[in-house]
Amino acid sequence: MEQVEIPTYFLCPISLQIMKDPVTLSTGITYDRESIEQWLFAGKHGTCPVTRQPLPDDAELTPNHTLRRLIQAWCTVNASDGIERFPTPKPPVNKTQIALLLDEAKKPLAQMSSLRKLRVIISESERNKRCVESTSGLVDFLASIVVKSSSSRGDEIDGESTAACDEALNLLHTLQISEQGLLNIISKHGNFIESLTTILQQSSYQSRANAISLLKSLTGVVEASKLSSLEQELFDEVVQVIRDQNSCHATKAALHVLAVVCPLGRNRIKAIGAGAVPVLVEMLLEESERRVCELALVVLDRLCGCAEGRAELVRHPAGIAVVSKKIFRVSEAASERAVRVLASVSRYAATAGVLQEMLQVRAVSKLCLVVRGECGEKTKEKAREILRLHSSVWRSSPCLSPQFLALYPSN
Template structure:
């Protein structure tokens, strides 16, 4: 906006401080731009008026302020010579009746279904109000039923439905209903999409699974099928996108507290791919999440064996100590402690010395007193004190660290 043009203050949204394009009034009488107030109400899950701080009812009742919108449009027209473009008249929000009719008509023919999905995609892209209306009108269950269809001819519609469902950003209640949809059949369908779908659909599938598992009861998570872990590992390997990688790591963090899931993740090759990911990882959050999963998997014998089987396993874990964050330090030292206590053969201890793990642990000992990570480092050094003292690679002050 040209700063020399005097914009009437009541044209400005009090939340975004930008000129309104679609002014709407909430129940407290304050007018906002629709996009800004929707972001405040739905994305931030705030249920108060930003200006008055008064609570708003569950039905937010965003009433279009047609008078103000016409004034803004007239002002834009009057200032067209200054390069101001006229704000177009916004589309009215969709109604439950319209959505319900679209869903009913979709069953008439394959062409009707394709047209329905195309219209739902367009409706969802217009506003957050439309997306919440779709959710309230049964669109979530409708889209889930399409994704769960097993016919090969349905795959194009499955991809479209999955994209729409992902972009709806549905509520926690809807996510919980998806977990139990057709007795858990949607999870199996999403696993199939991750196996056979295009890259974009595979990413949408793991993102949706991550959201579902975040709100799931633990009883739904402790015995996940092996096939899902195979596909999660494949997504880590393919590096579809950073967002998909984060979602995959978060999903593994949610699933791997349970022993059965850990064994299946290890069997699927998860430890190997986590090490490969760490080798090239410089981003703090991703390093932390990768080490969290690796720590979980190294709590079982199979996980430790896979870590030691990888030529760079001990080296990359040791390398991350004191180079990423406190969280990474804690997890990396925990991994080394698991290996030392349960798999600390003479050859493993020598490898730990050679790759610098023991030297890193000595550096950890110089950290603040009382640190749990420091105590774990001391425990490792005490376990293998003799081998460390006989190594030329260790500092001469090693004894002081063990006092």
């Protein structure tokens, strides 16, 4: 059987697939709705992909009913050749429909069913997701469910309330709330971060994953003064997420949270008190995923900025070894962070035992390679600084690499 030739004007310019729901932009170009919504909303592009003409923020996607009927008719004619006819697409929701559903969700007996309907609507398209988030009062209502449920979790367990909280949390995570939306949540619910801490302590795996993802988003927009006074319990739970390693996404989110908040106030001490350093070292022993390693080394660099963090690193039997091992094995960014960690240790925690360990685990040899390798100039200078600082101790070792002797000849 010969392959059926598809008319070119049936194909979406983005996906190059037959359009199921063709829509036309103001530029006159027609796209499949799913593809153009991904381009405009998820990709945050502000131009027509074909003409490159700028589009308004509220660009209209006009359904091309004539083209859709032509495509459906063509699919029917060619059904014997294996071409399936696409069903007539459901019209996208509007804010009036969402507002009515929000009113229903405020009724206790209809809350769960309404929240589930919202989840289905959001999953259908990027446009629906955008419409739901922009509906006045909806994000605030979801946040209020989370705050109310988490504040009562120490009391008698209410299964319905917990289920509603988990559903609301899932919706907030799925919506990928805008920066302004996140700021509005914090403005109206000042204890929202504390509520997420409670959820991390008591909820199911999925809700904990959603909570840590939301926490990551919030730390990117909340002012530093608020982040500098976070409670110890939050650090305990964030470190526990890293320790559990139930999902790469949750682990990255938890590492990102620590990387952002640890330089502020006494947060480093709190993270160290939660056991962050040994957890990071043990994770790096087994972890090979590039971004996870980079984030873990960023956090270690932050924590080694204080005496307690450095003490924890050198106390761990594999601390110095795993940091030096990551040099040249992950990425240039990871190598830079690993050298920074070794620089902090060698400058402020360089006991005789530590210096001997750096020789034994070949950290010194790695530093010599950094100086001669293709690293950034700042990283090379850090390595040179370490080598200069302890050259008198390391020079006498028989296991020292030839590179070091070449760099620092005898006087």
